[in-house]
Amino acid sequence: MPASTELLTVAVPKGRLLEESSHLFERALGVSPRKLLEGTRKLAADAPAAGLRFISIRAADVASYVEHGAAAVGIVGLDVLREEPRDLYEPLDLGIGRCTVIVARPKGAAPLPRGVAPRVATKYLSLAAHHFARKGVPAEIIPLHGSIEVAPSLGLADAIVDITETGETLRANGLVIEEEVLQVSARLVVNRVALKLHAERLRRLIASLREVVAAPVRKGR
Numbered sequence: 011m012p013a014s015t016e017l018l019t020v021a022v023p024k025g026r027l028l029e030e031s032s033h034l035f036e037r038a039l040g041v042s043p044r045k046l047l048e049g050t051r052k053l054a055a056d057a058p059a060a061g062l063r064f065i066s067i068r069a070a071d072v073a074s075y076v077e078h079g080a081a082a083v084g085i086v087g088l089d090v091l092r093e094e095p096r097d098l099y100e101p102l103d104l105g106i107g108r109c110t111v112i113v114a115r116p117k118g119a120a121p122l123p124r125g126v127a128p129r130v131a132t133k134y135l136s137l138a139a140h141h142f143a144r145k146g147v148p149a150e151i152i153p154l155h156g157s158i159e160v161a162p163s164l165g166l167a168d169a170i171v172d173i174t175e176t177g178e179t180l181r182a183n184g185l186v187i188e189e190e191v192l193q194v195s196a197r198l199v200v201n202r203v204a205l206k207l208h209a210e211r212l213r214r215l216i217a218s219l220r221e222v223v224a225a226p227v228r229k230g231r
Protein backbone atom coordinates (compact mmCIF):
# COMPACT_ATOMS: atom_id res chain seq x y z
CA MET A 11 0.00 0.00 0.00
CA PRO A 12 1.54 3.38 -0.89
CA ALA A 13 2.49 5.63 2.02
CA SER A 14 -0.20 8.13 1.04
CA THR A 15 -3.14 5.69 1.47
CA GLU A 16 -1.87 3.66 4.45
CA LEU A 17 -3.94 4.10 7.61
CA LEU A 18 -2.02 6.13 10.18
CA THR A 19 -1.98 4.42 13.56
CA VAL A 20 -3.00 6.51 16.56
CA ALA A 21 -2.24 5.14 20.05
CA VAL A 22 -4.92 6.25 22.51
CA PRO A 23 -4.44 5.64 26.23
CA LYS A 24 -6.83 3.46 28.21
CA GLY A 25 -8.10 4.84 31.48
CA ARG A 26 -8.67 8.42 32.54
CA LEU A 27 -7.55 10.00 29.23
CA LEU A 28 -9.67 7.84 26.91
CA GLU A 29 -12.93 9.76 27.26
CA GLU A 30 -11.42 13.21 26.74
CA SER A 31 -9.13 12.05 23.89
CA SER A 32 -12.09 10.46 22.12
CA HIS A 33 -14.07 13.64 22.47
CA LEU A 34 -11.26 15.64 20.84
CA PHE A 35 -11.03 13.25 17.88
CA GLU A 36 -14.79 13.25 17.51
CA ARG A 37 -14.89 17.05 17.37
CA ALA A 38 -11.86 17.26 15.04
CA LEU A 39 -12.54 14.39 12.63
CA GLY A 40 -15.97 12.97 13.45
CA VAL A 41 -14.58 9.65 14.75
CA SER A 42 -14.50 8.52 18.38
CA PRO A 43 -11.86 5.92 19.26
CA ARG A 44 -13.81 5.03 22.41
CA LYS A 45 -16.97 4.25 20.44
CA LEU A 46 -15.00 2.30 17.82
CA LEU A 47 -13.20 0.23 20.44
CA GLU A 48 -15.93 -0.29 23.05
CA GLY A 49 -17.70 -3.61 23.46
CA THR A 50 -14.85 -5.51 21.85
CA ARG A 51 -11.73 -7.18 23.16
CA LYS A 52 -10.01 -6.13 19.92
CA LEU A 53 -7.40 -3.52 20.71
CA ALA A 54 -7.39 -1.96 17.24
CA ALA A 55 -10.18 -0.37 15.20
CA ASP A 56 -10.03 1.22 11.75
CA ALA A 57 -11.60 4.51 10.73
CA PRO A 58 -10.88 4.39 6.97
CA ALA A 59 -12.81 7.57 6.15
CA ALA A 60 -10.44 9.47 8.44
CA GLY A 61 -7.40 7.47 7.24
CA LEU A 62 -6.73 6.32 10.80
CA ARG A 63 -6.39 3.13 12.83
CA PHE A 64 -6.82 3.53 16.57
CA ILE A 65 -5.06 1.23 19.02
CA SER A 66 -5.92 1.05 22.71
CA ILE A 67 -2.75 1.10 24.83
CA ARG A 68 -1.91 1.45 28.52
CA ALA A 69 -1.12 5.12 29.18
CA ALA A 70 2.42 4.32 30.34
CA ASP A 71 3.16 2.44 27.08
CA VAL A 72 1.90 4.93 24.47
CA ALA A 73 5.23 6.79 24.22
CA SER A 74 7.09 3.51 23.48
CA TYR A 75 4.68 2.60 20.69
CA VAL A 76 5.13 6.00 19.07
CA GLU A 77 8.89 6.34 19.62
CA HIS A 78 9.49 2.95 17.96
CA GLY A 79 7.12 3.70 15.07
CA ALA A 80 4.46 1.08 15.89
CA ALA A 81 2.08 4.06 16.03
CA ALA A 82 2.54 7.32 14.13
CA VAL A 83 0.75 9.42 16.74
CA GLY A 84 -0.18 9.09 20.40
CA ILE A 85 -1.53 10.89 23.42
CA VAL A 86 0.71 10.98 26.49
CA GLY A 87 0.61 12.85 29.81
CA LEU A 88 3.43 15.30 30.47
CA ASP A 89 4.17 13.38 33.69
CA VAL A 90 5.03 10.28 31.62
CA LEU A 91 7.11 12.31 29.13
CA ARG A 92 9.12 14.04 31.84
CA GLU A 93 9.58 10.86 33.88
CA GLU A 94 11.15 9.10 30.88
CA PRO A 95 12.24 11.53 28.16
CA ARG A 96 11.78 10.20 24.60
CA ASP A 97 12.79 11.15 21.10
CA LEU A 98 9.34 12.32 20.00
CA TYR A 99 7.90 15.36 18.29
CA GLU A 100 5.52 17.09 20.75
CA PRO A 101 3.52 19.54 18.63
CA LEU A 102 0.47 20.15 20.76
CA ASP A 103 -0.73 20.56 24.34
CA LEU A 104 -4.18 18.99 24.17
CA GLY A 105 -5.34 20.71 27.35
CA ILE A 106 -6.94 17.51 28.65
CA GLY A 107 -6.00 15.20 31.53
CA ARG A 108 -5.01 18.12 33.71
CA CYS A 109 -3.51 17.11 37.04
CA THR A 110 -0.49 17.91 39.19
CA VAL A 111 2.47 15.88 40.36
CA ILE A 112 2.81 16.69 44.06
CA VAL A 113 4.69 15.83 47.22
CA ALA A 114 2.21 14.94 49.97
CA ARG A 115 2.63 14.05 53.64
CA PRO A 116 0.26 12.92 56.39
CA LYS A 117 -1.82 15.80 57.73
CA GLY A 118 -0.25 17.19 60.91
CA ALA A 119 3.01 15.21 60.53
CA ALA A 120 5.94 16.77 62.36
CA PRO A 121 8.71 18.19 60.16
CA LEU A 122 11.46 15.66 59.57
CA PRO A 123 14.59 16.40 61.60
CA ARG A 124 17.41 17.94 59.54
CA GLY A 125 19.74 15.35 58.04
CA VAL A 126 17.10 12.61 58.06
CA ALA A 127 16.45 11.35 54.53
CA PRO A 128 12.69 11.14 53.94
CA ARG A 129 11.42 7.86 52.57
CA VAL A 130 9.37 8.78 49.50
CA ALA A 131 6.97 6.28 47.91
CA THR A 132 6.28 6.88 44.22
CA LYS A 133 5.97 5.49 40.73
CA TYR A 134 7.72 8.67 39.45
CA LEU A 135 11.21 7.51 40.37
CA SER A 136 13.08 10.00 38.24
CA LEU A 137 10.82 13.04 38.81
CA ALA A 138 10.92 12.43 42.57
CA ALA A 139 14.69 11.88 42.69
CA HIS A 140 15.34 15.06 40.67
CA HIS A 141 12.93 17.09 42.78
CA PHE A 142 14.61 16.19 46.07
CA ALA A 143 18.11 16.44 44.56
CA ARG A 144 17.33 20.02 43.40
CA LYS A 145 16.38 20.86 46.97
CA GLY A 146 19.52 19.19 48.32
CA VAL A 147 17.43 16.68 50.28
CA PRO A 148 18.85 13.11 50.23
CA ALA A 149 15.53 11.27 49.83
CA GLU A 150 15.23 7.50 49.82
CA ILE A 151 12.95 6.65 46.87
CA ILE A 152 10.66 3.64 47.41
CA PRO A 153 9.36 2.40 44.03
CA LEU A 154 5.65 1.43 43.89
CA HIS A 155 3.27 0.86 40.98
CA GLY A 156 -0.04 2.05 42.45
CA SER A 157 -2.07 2.71 45.62
CA ILE A 158 0.76 5.05 46.60
CA GLU A 159 -1.43 7.07 48.96
CA VAL A 160 -1.73 4.25 51.48
CA ALA A 161 2.04 3.92 51.98
CA PRO A 162 2.52 6.62 54.70
CA SER A 163 -0.29 5.33 56.94
CA LEU A 164 1.30 1.87 56.89
CA GLY A 165 4.70 3.25 57.85
CA LEU A 166 6.26 2.44 54.48
CA ALA A 167 7.04 6.08 53.64
CA ASP A 168 7.21 9.58 55.14
CA ALA A 169 5.92 11.21 51.96
CA ILE A 170 4.63 10.37 48.50
CA VAL A 171 5.14 11.83 45.05
CA ASP A 172 2.08 11.16 42.89
CA ILE A 173 -0.46 12.85 40.65
CA THR A 174 -3.57 14.44 42.03
CA GLU A 175 -6.58 15.67 40.12
CA THR A 176 -9.54 16.29 42.44
CA GLY A 177 -7.56 15.76 45.66
CA GLU A 178 -10.11 13.15 46.74
CA THR A 179 -7.62 10.27 47.11
CA LEU A 180 -5.22 12.40 49.16
CA ARG A 181 -8.01 13.56 51.50
CA ALA A 182 -9.41 10.05 51.91
CA ASN A 183 -5.97 8.85 52.99
CA GLY A 184 -5.24 11.70 55.39
CA LEU A 185 -2.58 13.36 53.22
CA VAL A 186 -2.00 17.02 52.40
CA ILE A 187 -0.03 18.59 49.58
CA GLU A 188 3.36 19.87 50.69
CA GLU A 189 4.75 20.94 47.28
CA GLU A 190 3.83 21.01 43.62
CA VAL A 191 6.36 19.34 41.33
CA LEU A 192 4.81 19.56 37.85
CA GLN A 193 1.60 20.82 36.24
CA VAL A 194 0.45 18.10 33.85
CA SER A 195 -1.72 17.95 30.74
CA ALA A 196 -1.81 15.48 27.87
CA ARG A 197 0.36 16.08 24.80
CA LEU A 198 0.03 14.92 21.22
CA VAL A 199 3.23 13.08 20.29
CA VAL A 200 4.35 12.12 16.80
CA ASN A 201 6.96 9.65 15.56
CA ARG A 202 9.79 11.55 13.86
CA VAL A 203 10.07 9.22 10.83
CA ALA A 204 6.29 9.22 10.28
CA LEU A 205 6.45 13.01 10.37
CA LYS A 206 8.70 12.94 7.28
CA LEU A 207 6.87 10.09 5.47
CA HIS A 208 3.37 11.46 6.03
CA ALA A 209 4.14 15.13 6.46
CA GLU A 210 1.02 16.53 4.80
CA ARG A 211 -1.47 14.14 6.46
CA LEU A 212 0.07 14.65 9.87
CA ARG A 213 0.16 18.41 9.38
CA ARG A 214 -3.60 18.32 8.65
CA LEU A 215 -4.32 16.02 11.62
CA ILE A 216 -2.36 18.28 13.98
CA ALA A 217 -4.08 21.38 12.55
CA SER A 218 -7.58 19.85 13.03
CA LEU A 219 -6.81 18.92 16.63
CA ARG A 220 -5.21 22.32 17.29
CA GLU A 221 -8.40 23.99 16.07
CA VAL A 222 -10.69 22.08 18.45
CA VAL A 223 -8.29 22.50 21.37
CA ALA A 224 -8.41 26.27 20.81
CA ALA A 225 -12.19 26.42 20.28
CA PRO A 226 -14.52 26.62 23.27
CA VAL A 227 -16.87 23.62 23.63
CA ARG A 228 -20.42 24.75 22.84
CA LYS A 229 -23.04 23.87 25.44
CA GLY A 230 -25.40 21.05 24.47
CA ARG A 231 -23.01 19.51 21.92
Ligand code: PRP
Pocket residue numbers: 026155156157158159172173174175176177178179180
Ligand atom coordinates in the same frame (compact mmCIF):
# COMPACT_ATOMS: atom_id res chain seq x y z
C1 PRP B 1 -4.18 8.51 40.09
C2 PRP B 1 -3.23 8.81 41.23
C3 PRP B 1 -4.13 8.92 42.41
C4 PRP B 1 -5.46 9.40 41.85
C5 PRP B 1 -5.62 10.86 42.16
O1 PRP B 1 -4.40 7.16 40.01
O2 PRP B 1 -2.24 7.82 41.34
O3 PRP B 1 -4.27 7.68 43.05
O4 PRP B 1 -5.40 9.20 40.45
O5 PRP B 1 -6.84 11.36 41.69
P1 PRP B 1 -7.75 12.33 42.57
O6 PRP B 1 -6.87 13.47 43.02
O7 PRP B 1 -8.81 12.81 41.60
O8 PRP B 1 -8.31 11.53 43.69
P2 PRP B 1 -5.10 6.53 38.73
O9 PRP B 1 -6.58 6.56 38.90
O10 PRP B 1 -4.60 7.20 37.48
O11 PRP B 1 -4.65 5.04 38.80
P3 PRP B 1 -3.24 4.40 39.14
O12 PRP B 1 -3.30 4.07 40.60
O13 PRP B 1 -3.18 3.20 38.25
O14 PRP B 1 -2.15 5.39 38.83
